[in-house]
Every structure is written in structure tokens, then in C-alpha cells.
Amino acid sequence: MGKNKQVPVEEQSGPLMADVARLAGVAISTVSRALANPGRVNEKTRAKIDAAAKQLGYTPNAMARSLRVGRSNIIMIILPGSLYYGVSQIIPQVLQSINKALIQNGYNLMIANLDRDAESERHILDLAFGGTARGAIILSSKLPEIDGRSLANAGLPIVSMLLDMSDAGLPSIVTNDREAVRDVTAEMIRLGHRRFLYIAGPEGNYHDVERYAGVLEALRDAGVPESAVSRSGGRLDYQQGFAIGVHAAADFAQLADRPTAVIATSDDMAISFISRVQRMGFTVPGDLSVVSFDGSPVCEFSSPPLSTIEQPVEEMGQAAVARLLGAIGRSPEEPALRTTIRSKLILRESVAAAKG
Amino acid sequence: MGKNKQVPVEEQSGPLMADVARLAGVAISTVSRALANPGRVNEKTRAKIDAAAKQLGYTPNAMARSLRVGRSNIIMIILPGSLYYGVSQIIPQVLQSINKALIQNGYNLMIANLDRDAESERHILDLAFGGTARGAIILSSKLPEIDGRSLANAGLPIVSMLLDMSDAGLPSIVTNDREAVRDVTAEMIRLGHRRFLYIAGPEGNYHDVERYAGVLEALRDAGVPESAVSRSGGRLDYQQGFAIGVHAAADFAQLADRPTAVIATSDDMAISFISRVQRMGFTVPGDLSVVSFDGSPVCEFSSPPLSTIEQPVEEMGQAAVARLLGAIGRSPEEPALRTTIRSKLILRESVAAAKG
DNA sequence: AGCCGTTTAGCAAACGATTGCCAAAAATCG
DNA sequence: CGATTTTTGGCAATCGTTTGCTAAACGGCT
Incomplete structure (x- = not known):
């Protein structure tokens, strides 16, 4: 019915709520209510409005709505x-x-x-x-x-x-980074490890502080002196995770009394570390055990498969x-x-x- | 009854353009012009307006602007x-x-x-x-x-x-996936490889089609029959990249006339594939050469370091x-x-x- | 029919900016 | 100093929706 003299040459903006109202033969305010608050409107008219909206391919303008109600989504x-x-x-x-x-x-x-x-x-x-x-x-x-x-x-x-x-x-x-690290460290102590290498992220980084604290807690609990753990890294950003591992491998080689257990604060550090120490002739886990952080899927397929603390993202x-x-x-x-x-x-x- | 004056819980609306105008002692339209079109307004008033805006911590409302101009950012x-x-x-x-x-x-x-x-x-x-x-x-x-x-x-x-x-x-x-694969395949042919395993992504996937075509082109160019390449994968989604590699390793073991060169369509496939075939006793690159796609940083540290085609993301x-x-x-x-x-x-x- | 509770129409004021317009003010120039 | 140009001040419309309001329409019920 009704002749729509309005020629929508302006493809710029799609159909408006007013168009829906016209097609459904109801008032614009009713359309608004029907869409926002289906309970406050008669089921029959709501259906009519929905049909009209679908027919026109109407999509409400999110910005107009947000502006009006004062909050975006x-x-x-x-x-x-x-x-x-x-x-x-x-x-x-x-x-x-x-x-x-x-x-x-x-x-x-x-x-x-x-x-x-x-x-x-x-x-x-x-x-x-x-x-x-x-x-x-x-x-x-x-x-x-x-x-x-x-x-x-x-x-x-x-x-x-x-x-x-x-x-x-x-x-x-x-x-629960700290707790997780403490547990895994405790486990390694239980396995007989007494000398540790901790591969750190950026100095002062929250995660790093927490994780290192976890290591220390485990040592303390087991009566192992803090001197049992050496630190590597801390100068570079996490971004250079692989680079940190490479550095750590070099550090490791220098140590007089070599650790038998390594705790890395990210998987990538561990991966590059292992790659390098293997090249030096050390074996994992024969010469040293390694555990790291993040739970990257790739860990399962590194050689050897890498123990990791998975973040429940x-x-x-x-x-x-x-x-x-x-x-x-x-x-x-x-x-x-x-x-x-x-x-x-x-x-x-x-x-x-x-x-x- | 009466006015239900719901307490407008901290109406977080910050300063408006009108506030800036008032503080700067200019008209609101001048503020708008100054901010949008600094050229059209006197340098002195512009500075005054900027100062006022900064003092109030004014931030223009993006939605109001977008609504008005008819396009968002x-x-x-x-x-x-x-x-x-x-x-x-x-x-x-x-x-x-x-x-x-x-x-x-x-x-x-x-x-x-x-x-x-x-x-x-x-x-x-x-x-x-x-x-x-x-x-x-x-x-x-x-x-x-x-x-x-x-x-x-x-x-x-x-x-x-x-x-x-x-x-x-x-x-x-x-x-240029196709070209890249063609080149690397040609290189492998040059290195003496004559039997190939291609580890595919999902069947019909665009990348996969292109990459496989690249393999075939190289074979054709070198006069090597198409039968020289076996395909594995194609059933699983890329999502299961590691799983595809695992499957491919099993497939590989079954092949009578084993390929000496493997082209994987993603790094993860290659990594899990290598992990598995190494476990079976094959050596890379001794028994077979492997190249893959994506250029993940981890490739540098897998064993052996993995050749890959880096996507210039x-x-x-x-x-x-x-x-x-x-x-x-x-x-x-x-x-x-x-x-x-x-x-x-x-x-x-x-x-x-x-x-x- | 009359009454009453639901729904709806229609109106209008927001939301916060942009923009065209014209007149007023200021600055520039000869 | 008058003429001309540049810059502002207000004003009002606009973007598309939400929402409060009043009055009207509708239906069910006794």
C-alpha cells in the first residue's frame, strides 16, 4: 500500500528504523521498543516488525544508539x-x-x-x-x-x-605462577637435582619476580641454599626470548659447577637454550633437565619433548x-x-x- | 508516582566541546573548526582553544562525530x-x-x-x-x-x-606461494631429490592448491613425472597442524619407495613430522630433507634447524x-x-x- | 455498555558533535 | 580613514536512535 515516493538513490546509508516502521505500519517508537525490549510489546506486532526489518535488511545504527544511551558496546x-x-x-x-x-x-x-x-x-x-x-x-x-x-x-x-x-x-x-614454579622446583629437588639455572625475563618484570620467588621458596622448603641457583638473562626483553636462550646456553657453558636442572621463564627461551646446549654436546635430560613456561603446543614436538607450565589462556x-x-x-x-x-x-x- | 528520580549513577560524561568553548571564550563552532581544520582559524585563537582543551582534558566524542559525518573510523x-x-x-x-x-x-x-x-x-x-x-x-x-x-x-x-x-x-x-614452492622444489631437484612427499593442508584450500601447483610446475619443468610426489594430509584442518604432521609421519613410514624430500605446508606440520620420523630412526637431513611454510621464529631452533618459506606479514x-x-x-x-x-x-x- | 488494563501512535527532547549560513567583529591594506 | 579581507559568533539543522510523555485505540470482562 502507500506509495513510497522516497527513491533510495542514496545507497550510502541503509534502511532506517523509520523505514521499518513504515513498512510494518507501526510507529517508530514501537519499533524501537520491539527491538530493544520485546517484552513490552504485543507478540503480534513484534512479529510484524521483525518481518519488516528482515525484509528490508535493516540493521540498527550502532553509533546512533550508543550516542543516545551514552555508552558503547x-x-x-x-x-x-x-x-x-x-x-x-x-x-x-x-x-x-x-x-x-x-x-x-x-x-x-x-x-x-x-x-x-x-x-x-x-x-x-x-x-x-x-x-x-x-x-x-x-x-x-x-x-x-x-x-x-x-x-x-x-x-x-x-x-x-x-x-x-x-x-x-x-x-x-x-x-598462580609462583606456586607452579615452586611445585615444579620441588619436584626437581625430589628427583635429586641440587644445582639450578634460572633463565630470567626482563629484570623486575612481574612474572619474573613471581616465578623466581617460587624457585626460592622451593629451595628454602627443602633446605637447599639459595646459592644453588644461578641466574641468566634479565637484560633482554621477553621479545628476544630466543636470544635469551642462546645467551643462557653460553652462560651455562661457562659455569664451573654446572647445574643439572634448568627453569626457563618462557618456552622459546627453553627451546633455543636446548638447541644450543645440544650442539655443545650436552644431552637433555641426560645431562640436564629443563622445564619452561607457557605451554606452547610446539613443546610436545621439540626434541626432547619439553616440560612446560601451561597458561590456561x-x-x-x-x-x-x-x-x-x-x-x-x-x-x-x-x-x-x-x-x-x-x-x-x-x-x-x-x-x-x-x-x- | 511523582518523579522517579533514579540517581544517575555518576554520569561519567566528561567535558564537552561546549565547555571548551566557554573556557576559551569562543563559540562552539569555532572550537569545532579549530580542532578539525586548524588552517581555517586564527593561530592565536587556535592556541587558546588548544590550551583550554588540554586544561579540561577534553576528548572529542568519537561516536557523535562519526554519527554526524556519517562514517566511523x-x-x-x-x-x-x-x-x-x-x-x-x-x-x-x-x-x-x-x-x-x-x-x-x-x-x-x-x-x-x-x-x-x-x-x-x-x-x-x-x-x-x-x-x-x-x-x-x-x-x-x-x-x-x-x-x-x-x-x-x-x-x-x-x-x-x-x-x-x-x-x-x-x-x-x-x-607468491606458487612461485616460492616451485623454486624450492626446483632447488631440491637440483640437489638430486627425485621422490617427494607433500604434506597438505585442508583439501581445496586456496593456499594448498597454489602450493601444490608450484610443486607440480617444478617437476614438469625438470621433466620429473608427477608420480614422483606423494601426498599426505588433506583431511584435517590447518588447526590440527601438528596432528597432520604426525599422520604424515605414519604415512611416510608406510611408503614402499620412500621420498627423500618433504614439503610441508606449514611449520608446525614439519616440526611434528620431523619429531616423529626421528623417533622412527630416520635422520634429517641425512635420510630426508624438509622444507615448510610460514617462517616461524622457532624454526631456527628446531633440530635440525628448519628451512622455511617466510611470509612477509x-x-x-x-x-x-x-x-x-x-x-x-x-x-x-x-x-x-x-x-x-x-x-x-x-x-x-x-x-x-x-x-x- | 461501561470499565479497566494493555498496547500503540505521535510528539519531542535528548545524545555530542559537524557544518552551512549570515551577520558582526576584527584585522589588513591602500 | 574607508574599503576589503579574514576571522568569529550565533543559530539551526542534521546524523539515527532512545525514551518519556499523553492520549488514543483496543480488547476483555462483568
């Missing part, structure tokens, strides 16, 4: 600028699981990269203060701040992943989203500020009993 | 749902380079995952038709379409990465962005519809001359 994830290999390995999985969880709840995921430069921080803050982002998940990094603006007071819910920032009042999803992603949406959904009833997800030790052939 | 990248390990390895780098290039041009990157389910496709199309996305980069996947809507007619500029869709009229950024990302922004900014002055980036063969110890 975009969550941003802040990735550390330097994607060190270890994290790099798990990033796709993290993104995948976070994105999936978000979409199921009607949110979208936007990427923000936290490079070292001011421009990058400014960009993230623009996203936050400019109303584009509704919340943020920050992966293993500190909060960006510049020009007197800080992400902390952008009024956005924020969740920290991997890095424990609960001290700063930020909900944090972390793994999928679970962490889901936990982060759940936490964030909780904060958005206005539950000021904070559960625990810190959520710990247990990582899983996967023992493979790279670890064996100490000789003699 | 969000680019979405559509990732294949099943992140097979090979692509998974390079995804962080892809995202990194694309995001960087986008930000430099004032755009933002949003992630969209193309899972197998209808919900995921619908979601992507909502982004496109709902005006959220201004353009799309699609990674190694076909265009999503459902409910009579297709990404193709969302009116968005689209660039395809890795997958050649220039036939469908889509600007595509691809690598950084370059591809930049090219994709350049192409997309070209399409957004300019008229349809299409350069070449297909841009080919050369991949780079990295020869390591896993390849050697054939015995005898």
Missing part, C-alpha cells in the same frame, strides 16, 4: 607493545576466547596496542575518554597515562590480565570478560579483587632424575 | 574462525602491523571472528551494515553472508589478505592498510587489483643433497 584490549614470543604465542587464543565471550554478550572487541611511544598512549586514552570504549582489558601492562589523563580515571571498568594489579584496586586475573579470557561485564553490569559487590587461575604443569621427557 | 579485521597454528603464529604480527598503520592514519582496529556458525556471520554483518565499521580486511577467508545480506554489498571497502579474491573484484594482498599488513585507505579516500582509481608480496626462502640445515 565496545571493549578494548590493550596489548603490550612488544609482543614477546611467549605472549605472542598465546595472544591469538586470548583474543579468540575474549572475543567469543564478548560477542555472546553483545559486545565488540577493539584492539589497542601499547607501544612505548606517547602517541600510542594518547590513542588509547582517546578511545577511553572519547566514549568509544565501554571497558578495557589490559594484558600484562601498566595503565597508560599521559597529558594528565590516566586510564584509571576514565570512568571505565578495567580488568588486568596476567599482571596482578589488585594492589592498585584493579580486578586482576592472574595465574582460554579460561583466563573468559574470567576477564566475566569480571568486566560484572563491573559494567553495576555490581559494586566486588567479589575477590584477584582471580587466580591455576596453570597446569605438563611433564614430558625433558625432565628426569638427576644422574648419580 | 573503525576498520574491522575478519579473522578465520579456526586459528590454525600456522596462521596463529603470524596473527599477532599481522594485527600489530595493521593496527600500527591504521592508527597512524587515525583509524582503529576492531576484531571480528569468522567462526563457522551463523551467529558469527550475523555479527560481522551487523558491524558492517550498522555503520560501525568503515572498512574491512579479511584474512584468508571468504566473505560472510547470511539472511540475504552479504559483506560484499555493505558498501564498505574491503581488502582480502592471503587469499586471492581478485576474481571476485576484491583487492587482494597475497604472497609486516609488509602484507602495511600493504593491506594502504590499499584499504586508498579505497576509502580516493575514487575508484584501482591500481592493480592484486598485490603480490614476495615471500622469502630461508634455507637451513634441514635441506641437503640427496644421498647417492
